[in-house]
Amino acid sequence: MKKLKFWSKSNSLKILKRFSNQGINVPIFATFQNNNLKNNIDKYLKNIAQKFKKGKIIIRSSAIDEDQINISNAGKYNSSVCNIKNKKDLTRGLIFVLQKLKSPKDEVIFQKYISNPQVSGVIFTRDINTNAPYYVINYDKSGLTDLITSGKKHISQKTLNILKNAKKIPSKFEKLIKVVKKIEHIFKEDRLDIEFAIKNNKVFIF
Secondary structure: OOOOOOHHHHHHHHHHHHHHOOOOOOOEEEEEEHHHHHHHHHHHHHHHHHHHOOEEEEEEEEOOOOOOOOOOOOOOEEEEEEEEHHHHHHHHHHHHOOOOOOOOOOOEEEEOOOOOOOEEEEOOOOOEEEEEEEEEEEEEEOOOOOOOOOOOOOOOOOEEEOOOOOOOOHHHHHHHHHHHHHHHHHHHHOOOOOEEEEOOOOOEEE
């Protein structure tokens, strides 16, 4: 299998969605380009409301300078959790996310919101400072899936380092590490940062 190219966060999610039969759970999502959304917000929000029907969604950025192999830019862009039935809430959330996107090629991701997970955060597949072979998990138990990636600090945030060839892994992260190893294999890349949540012993990838 050839090495897959990292174009954007949304492109990575589209690739991973194809591997749902391998236990990689990507919540339902839709993506649209920045310039299309800005030109016709009402039209696209109507499409989103029809796709998701009910519940909450999270609106997130997928900028062209975000989440590349050598660039993360974590916390640079906005995200917003919205009620799909509330048009004012959706419009406010979308405008909040759009305001930091500069390129017409930037995209916006609309994704099902996983509420009240037991754990959420970001896992790095190498130490970001030394490139040492560790899984570095920045995680949080507050129940908010975007707290770590927002760049905000909270007393509930923790960091765990796990040597890549470690034989013993904390039980609450065993499934996460298993899923992340599959993602490394899919992309043929061992320097990744992956947003995740764990709820009812199921790992979700964002």
